[in-house]
Amino acid sequence: MSTRNSAQHGTADLDLVAGLLRDVPDFPTPGIRFWDLSAMLADGPGLAATTRLLAAATAEPPDVVVGIEARGFLLGAAVAHSLGLGVVAVRKQGKLPVVAASRSYDLEYGSATLELPAGVIRPGARALLVDDVLATGGTAAAACALVEGAGAAVAAVSVVLELPTLEGRARLGEHPVHALLTR
Ligand SMILES: O=P(O)(O)OC[C@H]1O[C@H](OP(=O)(O)OP(=O)(O)O)[C@H](O)[C@@H]1O
């Protein structure tokens, strides 16, 4: 899905969200331009606009929302609530007491492992994955693999911000990607 697709998204909502993002040089390591969504999350109308736009990722409503640690938890819960759905928290390694599966991956500034909680995704369910940023795509690809490993389907990956130079979309193969903005 293209950025700033005004046929599907309210331009006013997108402008509001875009105005609440900020970039921080050299965080968390030198050379990384880090996109910080804290101001958007702290702004009532900004969070509401972001939630509306992220929830519009699929024409058909999904069955469940998956939020990716950590910033994806906040957005995923908001999107799930707006759609009347539950949210599954895909967590970094070592946080969940009962794990269905784990998946390791690399990202712009390191590597990590994600884990899916056991017994909370119904096989056959259509899951909407939500996160703040799509950069290299390592995180989202790992989350997709976990969801599919549980027998569910990825309806779409919905993010606020895509960093296209890092080619994360290519890493997600055929999975539909819905990015509100690119930088
Ligand atoms: O597309 P990628 O290159 O995988 O990068 C995107 C991921 O990086 C950030 O999370 P981070 O791992 O920094 O974790 P946090 O949200 O727990 O801070 C961001 O919230 C995405 O989840």
Ligand SMILES: Nc1ncnc2[nH]cnc12
């Ligand atoms: N540049 C970046 N800004 C914010 N989150 C990120 N996750 C991976 N790369 C990122």
